Amino acid sequence: MASLNPYGKLNEAEQERLVARRKTRRRITIIALSSMVLVAVVVAAAVSVTQTRDNGSKKQPTMSTSLKASCATTLYPDSCYTSLSPLMKSRNVTPQDLYKLSLQVSIDELSRASTTFLENAVKSLNITDKKALAAIDSCHELCFLALDHLNDSISAAGLHDLRTWLSAAGTYQQTCIDELHAASDLLSSLAEEHLRNSTEFTSNSLAFVTAAEESIDALGGIGRRRLMSASPAEWLSFRDRRLLQTPSEKLKFDAVVAKDGSGDHKTIAAALKKVPEKSKKRFVIYVKKGVYVENVKIEKKMWNVMMVGDGKDATIVSGGLNFVDGTPTFQTATFGTYTLQLLNLSVTGKGFIARDMGFVNTAGANKHQAVALMSTADQSVFYRCKMDAYQDTLYSHSNRQFYRECDIYGTVDFIFGNSAVVIQNCNIMPKLPMKGQQNTLTAQGKIDPNQNTGISIQNCVIRPAANLSGVNNFLGRPWKNYSTTVFLQNKMEGFIDPQGWLPWVGTSAPDTIFYVEYGNWGPGAVTKKRVNWKGLKLNLDAKQVNKFTVDKFVNRDKWIKDTGVTYKSGL
Numbered sequence: 001m002a003s004l005n006p007y008g009k010l011n012e013a014e015q016e017r018l019v020a021r022r023k024t025r026r027r028i029t030i031i032a033l034s035s036m037v038l039v040a041v042v043v044a045a046a047v048s049v050t051q052t053r054d055n056g057s058k059k060q061p062t063m064s065t066s067l068k069a070s071c072a073t074t075l076y077p078d079s080c081y082t083s084l085s086p087l088m089k090s091r092n093v094t095p096q097d098l099y100k101l102s103l104q105v106s107i108d109e110l111s112r113a114s115t116t117f118l119e120n121a122v123k124s125l126n127i128t129d130k131k132a133l134a135a136i137d138s139c140h141e142l143c144f145l146a147l148d149h150l151n152d153s154i155s156a157a158g159l160h161d162l163r164t165w166l167s168a169a170g171t172y173q174q175t176c177i178d179e180l181h182a183a184s185d186l187l188s189s190l191a192e193e194h195l196r197n198s199t200e201f202t203s204n205s206l207a208f209v210t211a212a213e214e215s216i217d218a219l220g221g222i223g224r225r226r227l228m229s230a231s232p233a234e235w236l237s238f239r240d241r242r243l244l245q246t247p248s249e250k251l252k253f254d255a256v257v258a259k260d261g262s263g264d265h266k267t268i269a270a271a272l273k274k275v276p277e278k279s280k281k282r283f284v285i286y287v288k289k290g291v292y293v294e295n296v297k298i299e300k301k302m303w304n305v306m307m308v309g310d311g312k313d314a315t316i317v318s319g320g321l322n323f324v325d326g327t328p329t330f331q332t333a334t335f336g337t338y339t340l341q342l343l344n345l346s347v348t349g350k351g352f353i354a355r356d357m358g359f360v361n362t363a364g365a366n367k368h369q370a371v372a373l374m375s376t377a378d379q380s381v382f383y384r385c386k387m388d389a390y391q392d393t394l395y396s397h398s399n400r401q402f403y404r405e406c407d408i409y410g411t412v413d414f415i416f417g418n419s420a421v422v423i424q425n426c427n428i429m430p431k432l433p434m435k436g437q438q439n440t441l442t443a444q445g446k447i448d449p450n451q452n453t454g455i456s457i458q459n460c461v462i463r464p465a466a467n468l469s470g471v472n473n474f475l476g477r478p479w480k481n482y483s484t485t486v487f488l489q490n491k492m493e494g495f496i497d498p499q500g501w502l503p504w505v506g507t508s509a510p511d512t513i514f515y516v517e518y519g520n521w522g523p524g525a526v527t528k529k530r531v532n533w534k535g536l537k538l539n540l541d542a543k544q545v546n547k548f549t550v551d552k553f554v555n556r557d558k559w560i561k562d563t564g565v566t567y568k569s570g571l
Contacts (some may be wrong), residue, residue: 063088070098074207075448076200083109083201095212100154102205107150110173110198114143117194121187131326135183138328139176139191145376146172148300150202159213160452160556164378164420166206167451168398171418173199174447175397179328203448210450248308248356254283259290267294268307268317277301287357289314298352309357312386312407316358322367329392333374335359352377353563354385361389365411365434371395375419382406383565389414390431396421396455400554404565409465413443415455416479420554422456424567429465430473430495439468440502442476444483449512454484456548459568462524463493474502478513478535486516486548488571492524500530509533518545519571542571 067088071080083105084098121127121136149169153162173195181188255271256263263286265271271285275298282304289310298305309315319334321327335354352375363370372389373382378399386407387394393410396417403423408415411433415423430439441462444455455476464473473495476485500517503509513535517527527538537544546552550560551569560567 070208071204073211074204075450076204079197079200080204083197083204099205099208102201102208103150103154106169106198106201106205107147107154109201110143110147110150110195113194113198114140114147117190118143120194121190125186127184127187129184131328132180132183132187134326134331135179135187135328138179138330142172142176142179142330145300146170146202153205158556159209159216162209163206163213163450163452164400166202166209167418167420167448167453168376168378170199170202170206170448170451171398171445171453173202174418174445175330179330182323182328203450206448206450210452248286248310251284251286251308253286253308256286256288257292258288259292260288263288268292269294269297272298272302272305275302275305278303280304282306284308287315287317291316291318293318304351306353306355307357308355311356312358312384314358315356316360318360318362320361320363320367320370322361322363322370324367325363329369329371329395330374330397332361332363332369332392333371333395334361334389335373352380353383354381355383356385358386358388360386361393363389365390365431365437368412374417375399375401377401379559381560381563381565383563390433392416398453402550402554402560402565402567404567411439412437413440413477413479415441415457416443416445417455418445418447418451418453418480420453422458422548422550422554423460424458424550426457426460428457428460428462430468430471432466432468433471438472438474438502440474440477442485443479444476444485445479446482446484447480449482451482454486454514454548454553456486456488456553457490458488458549460490462490462496464495468495472497472502475500475517476515477502477504478509478515479504481510481512482514483509484514486514486545487518487520488516488545488548489519490521490525492520492522494523496524498526498529500527501533501536503531509535511535516540516545516548518542546571 064085067085068077068081071077071084074080080102084101087101087105118136118140127133127136146169149165149172153165153169177188177191177195180191255265255274257265257268257271259266268285268287275283278301280303284306285308287307287309317335321332321334323329323332359373361370361372369392370389372393373387374395374397375382376397376399380399380401382403384405385403388407388409390410391412391414393414394408394416396415396419398417398419401419401421403421404425406423406426407429408423408426409429409431411431414430415428428441430441433439442455442457446453474497475487501509501515511534513533515533515536517525517530517538518540530536530538549570550567551558554560555569
């Protein structure tokens with residue numbers, strides 16, 4: 001199993017440290033079951049009440065009592081109370097004020113902690129190891145991404161947007177720790193020490209938003225779209241709908257890339273220099289057929305970029321960065337929706353769309369983690385694309401994502417990450433792994449029960465890409481303690497192991513995972529011999545699994561419809 005244990009993922013010690021938190025989570029769940037209680041808690045915590053008298057005799061709850069009641073709904077009630085109580089001096093604190101205070105505490109702490117940690121790591125420790133330096137570089141970028149999402153969350157937005165961005169901010173911080181864990185035990189310990197408060201404060205802010213959203217949903221969704229008296233931003237326009245429906249030869253492009261010189265540019269990097277900063281208008285790049293091997297990055301300020309190719313097997317972005325040769329997993333992607341210097345193509349910009357393109361990592365199975373495509377861009381769409389590698393092919397890292405009619409190839413954990421993602425009407429095809437390895441389709445990395453993240457795979461065909469005789473093939477394994485993965489209405493061929501799921505360590509899985517199989521068919525979908533895990537749900541009804549369909553899970557504001565991509569909204 002050593003060959004199946006990539007960097008920084010869940011280990012037994014980590015599980016033991018989190019056992020105590022499960023009791024707290026059970027208590028939180030009991031509170032969450034009653035939407036009216038949640039509303040009362042949020043309101044009570046948000047309204048500062050001094051010890052005034054009611055009718056001359058009864059005392060109202062103090063501000064301290066109200067704050068403690070609100071903090072009791074978080075995973076870290078002690079840090080919640082100690083960080084917020086010195087700031088709550090007003091007699092009239094609204095729910096918005098409480099949320100903003102908690103968020104400002106998170107921003108201030110992460111700013112301080114990341115600066116202190118990175119200075120200590122680079123200067124005080126005199127680090128020269130290339131792998132460690134690359135991990136520090138990743139961590140630096142991840143902390144900035146986390147701060148960006150926290151700052152976005154302090155502005156006016158809908159509850160679901162806020163919950164998404166706070167979930168992503170927590171994921172970025174955890175990825176920083178994971179990257180350093182793979183490079184150096186000392187760096188990992190330092191990161192956990194310096195980022196402990198910021199990760200807890202981020203989790204506390206997320207808990208407040210989650211309580212509010214779940215309460216409003218329970219009351220029929222009244223006011224769900226508004227928290228700070230503003231509606232969510234519109235992502236995509238009618239023009240985008242036409243872009244994805246129109247054949248390439250009839251489209252009007254802002255830039256054309258062609259290796260043979262027949263376009264405006266010979267490289268994708270050159271075309272990206274023409275993208276305006278933070279533009280609300282779609283910038284469309286046509287990448288003609290060919291194999292493009294280049295280091296490209298799409299900066300965070302490059303919004304609404306769309307790339308259109310000549311087909312998933314005709315327009316190929318290819319690279320070979322990998323973990324074994326010293327590149328952190330977060331930086332190995334051939335094509336990624338984030339900003340790092342070492343990647344073949346990296347994108348952070350909002351609203352990214354790719355159509356008719358292939359993304360390949362050529363490192364090979366013996367190089368272990370080698371990502372073909374990574375996305376951190378919120379509300380990103382990949383339509384009729386191909387992702388091809390071995391271990392860790394598709395890194396669906398964070399935020400909201402949708403994949404339709406794509407081909408996804410790989411071996412170990414080849415669909416992984418902690419985004420809210422729906423993969424629909426795709427072909428998921430395990431390849432032949434290295435000798436001694438076992439194939440696992442998914443490894444979902446949810447770290448906080450309040451995150452609105454998970455992998456939802458619906459209406460896909462799951463079949464082998466090679467002769468896998470003698471290879472064990474599993475639907476997934478739990479990367480983190482709240483790993484959430486749902487298989488809905490897929491065709492599964494008979495190569496899937498009857499047990500279905502593989503433990504990360506030991507012989508079982510944390511009780512806190514949430515794995516679902518519903519409505520699947522084919523010889524691989526038979527569940528009679530599935531593992532006996534508390535977190536594996538095999539008998540949920542349609543109403544229970546519906547929350548993992550497109551409209552409920554990632555498309556509450558109907559942004560996918562505006563792209564023009566065909567999709568199934570429910571079951």
